[in-house]
Amino acid sequence: MVPTHYYLILGAALFTIGVIGVLTRRNIMIILMSIELMMNAVNINLMAFSDRLQQVTGQVFAIFVITVAAAEAAVGLGIVIAMFKNKETMNINEIDLMKW
Amino acid sequence: MIEALFFLFAAMAVGAAINVLVQKHVLYSALSLIVLLVSMSGLFILLNADFLAVINVIVYAGAIMVLFVFVIMLLNLPEDEDGADRMRWLKFLGIPMGLFLLFMILATLWNAGADAGVQAQMPGSPEAIGRSLFTDYLLPFEVTSLLILIALMGAVVFAKKEL
Numbered sequence: 514m515v516p517t518h519y520y521l522i523l524g525a526a527l528f529t530i531g532v533i534g535v536l537t538r539r540n541i542m543i544i545l546m547s548i549e550l551m552m553n554a555v556n557i558n559l560m561a562f563s564d565r566l567q568q569v570t571g572q573v574f575a576i577f578v579i580t581v582a583a584a585e586a587a588v589g590l591g592i593v594i595a596m597f598k599n600k601e602t603m604n605i606n607e608i609d610l611m612k613w
Numbered sequence: 614m615i616e617a618l619f620f621l622f623a624a625m626a627v628g629a630a631i632n633v634l635v636q637k638h639v640l641y642s643a644l645s646l647i648v649l650l651v652s653m654s655g656l657f658i659l660l661n662a663d664f665l666a667v668i669n670v671i672v673y674a675g676a677i678m679v680l681f682v683f684v685i686m687l688l689n690l691p692e693d694e695d696g697a698d699r700m701r702w703l704k705f706l707g708i709p710m711g712l713f714l715l716f717m718i719l720a721t722l723w724n725a726g727a728d729a730g731v732q733a734q735m736p737g738s739p740e741a742i743g744r745s746l747f748t749d750y751l752l753p754f755e756v757t758s759l760l761i762l763i764a765l766m767g768a769v770v771f772a773k774k775e776l
Contacts, residue, residue: 515616522719529712529714529715529718530630533710536706538634542685543634543639545681546643546681547634549673553673557656573749579673580757580761583672584760588764588768588771593684597688
């Protein structure tokens with residue numbers, strides 16, 4: 514049996530990789546994918562505790578996380594398409610209309 | 614056996630996650646993310662969450678990632694010009710910050726105490742999940758449907774001809 518903290522360490526590592534992706538890459542598609550990656554890291558934690566505590570609650574919450582991720586992807590990609598039509602770029606540094 | 618599978622899937626997941634970040638072309642990143650999601654599903658099966666593993670492949674790898682790949686193909690993106698040079702220092706700041714976050718999480722886990730749990734058979738069947746979803750979590754479930762409706766309308770508005 515794999516101990517629970519192995520899964521937690523894996524989730525922490527994946528979440529950290531997602532954070533590094535959001536912080537370092539400037540391509541908006543990569544940033545959206547990094548956010549999806551972070552949501553998956555949260556899911557693995559929920560699963561690990563669901564298995565550890567023998568309760569189905571963690572899996573129910575994971576379903577909610579997947580739903581929110583789907584909604585986020587739909588709206589995010591809609592924003593990307595609208596942005597690309599207006600500015601012809603994927604680099605978020607060039608989206609500075611509201612920057613002071 | 615289960616340990617070996619865990620390490621296999623964990624290595625696949627971490628490798629694919631790093632590959633998402635280092636690839637120059639966005640399409641390769643998206644394909645790498647699909648590999649990550651499949652290895653995630655393997656881990657879910659190891660955790661007795663068979664239903665969620667299937668849902669993960671169908672919804673994430675099957676629907677969300679297809680949406681991503683579709684948008685990438687639709688916009689016909691050029692090779693990533695990520696090195697916009699004036700933001701080079703972000704790498705030197707972002708990676709240490711991320712590693713610091715990992716260190717903080719691991720320190721918290723370390724202090725959380727030893728693992729001495731029960732291991733029985735898991736009630737992770739679709740029936741148990743559905744029962745829980747439609748009794749204890751009925752209100753969040755309905756709110757989620759509202760969220761999806763709003764996201765649907767938002768996506769349609771964003772994709773209109775002129776914004």
